[in-house]
Amino acid sequence: MRIVVALGGNALLRRGETLSIENQRTNVRRACDHLAPIAAEHELVISHGNGPQVGLLAMQAAAFAGAPPAPLDVLDAQTQGMIGYLIEQELGNRLPFEKPLATLLTMIEVDPTDPAFAHPTKPIGPFYAKEAAEQLSTEFGWSFAEIEGDFRRVVPSPRPRRIFELAQIRWMLDHGAVVICAGGGGIPTAYVENGQLEGVEAVIDKDFATGLLAHDLNADRFVMATDADAVYENWGTDVARPIARAHPDALFERRDEFPEGSMQPKVVAACEFTAASGMPSAIGALEDIDRLITGEAGTVVTVDVDGVVYGPQA
């Protein structure tokens, strides 16, 4: 099977951890323990988020007076190198030497008239107290949003329209390589007046980017690995209950029930992939990845059920 996996935040950094390479490497090692058996058995494409990392690079660049900070597209490219390196090295350490891996820089086209540019929603970087956020907002013109009582920088998150390196990714898969690509949702780019491709100040949602990737690669499975073991109805309340399986049409209709910027984009990406391809997608914990693929864990979106089926798997 051709399997496309999006690694969410906790695969790289757990909430509350310092954003050190040491912590990220520890988490990447744990993720690769689960991914290596999949890579040995299937065609595997891995994407990853970059919210904390791209925000940190922006902070570091802003803290140094010797050179102007790089724009977000360039910082995105830096995180593709940084995180791709950690994954390629640690996954390689868990596979036979002969198994090839390839980390491919990935640019993705967005629509410069996407309404997302007027409404920054994607949180990046660390959490701040209100006063610190206000100071950064004044100093750098950054936008902030209140998230769970703290403040985080938010940037525009346009929809991905086209993956430029798609053929290159396919060629690598044809040669049996594990491909790491579309990191951080891909580098957002757009055509400007003279037909030139340019970077834009944005961070694409990695679940949307990976869903497009899974679709365009004719993937057999699209898996989003995250903090939660499944999608929950009434998440965070006494009557929360996990969704085991759902038809994409039924779940898509209920997308507004799920938190924006966390579970909602995953639900929408899963529904869109499965509705368009007829192939299952799954949302759940990285530890369960083998059973997410077989449909025995997490929330599986599939055209093989009607409506929504509750209850933990198995």
Add this chain to the structure above:
Amino acid sequence: MRIVVALGGNALLRRGETLSIENQRTNVRRACDHLAPIAAEHELVISHGNGPQVGLLAMQAAAFAGAPPAPLDVLDAQTQGMIGYLIEQELGNRLPFEKPLATLLTMIEVDPTDPAFAHPTKPIGPFYAKEAAEQLSTEFGWSFAEIEGDFRRVVPSPRPRRIFELAQIRWMLDHGAVVICAGGGGIPTAYVENGQLEGVEAVIDKDFATGLLAHDLNADRFVMATDADAVYENWGTDVARPIARAHPDALFERRDEFPEGSMQPKVVAACEFTAASGMPSAIGALEDIDRLITGEAGTVVTVDVDGVVYGPQA
């Protein structure tokens, strides 16, 4: 022909320029104006240096108190993403849409017992006055060396031994892609006791790394694009004169005449490639790249001459 080009410092940043993305993009555009016709006609592999960039990222990381700075291998990986992105985008803008490009993360094995680890020689980052260098040395434990009256941070620069993504680079070439790889000399890695590959705190010389790449790819030409229009005998004196052509054995014997850390590694890399492969290598200005390939400009190292031939080309 299969041509491997190493882009030196001035392809990305001219001496004295602020290390901004804007300046780097301007220089990358200029470089790509010269590279695009080569890409249209030949198989092209592009590598690049990262000295100023990796040093800047280290400074930015050190300036921000919120997270510990990343080690050099991770910063190398970041510069592969950053610079690879600029080159891929700008070269793509100068080629037909159908021409594929691929920027591949590249890890290179070094010998952990390489004597270079005890003698840091590779300059990275900005130039400092003596007092500023001493302060940074005390604060971060960095080594500095005096270079042309100013001080620059120096880090170990071990010899590259093996390029891990070689097959992946070949596959991309087989599909007609321009490949951007081995950026910053490749990410230096070494096997540790338990057989695991790990990053090491170093920056590999990009000319040595690119020479190894050209050799292993069976390149027909190995070109190092730099500030100077040729290798000069008695450089910086009244009796300086350019070397037009040289046999690799004759030039290698005279390698100690050329400045360490700038022309010497280029001379050594050229001689080693040509001696081992029998194919020509060339050192000269990016503006002359078409004539460097045909042997009509710069310094051409070739087995087709005896000794050293002086005089500007044609």
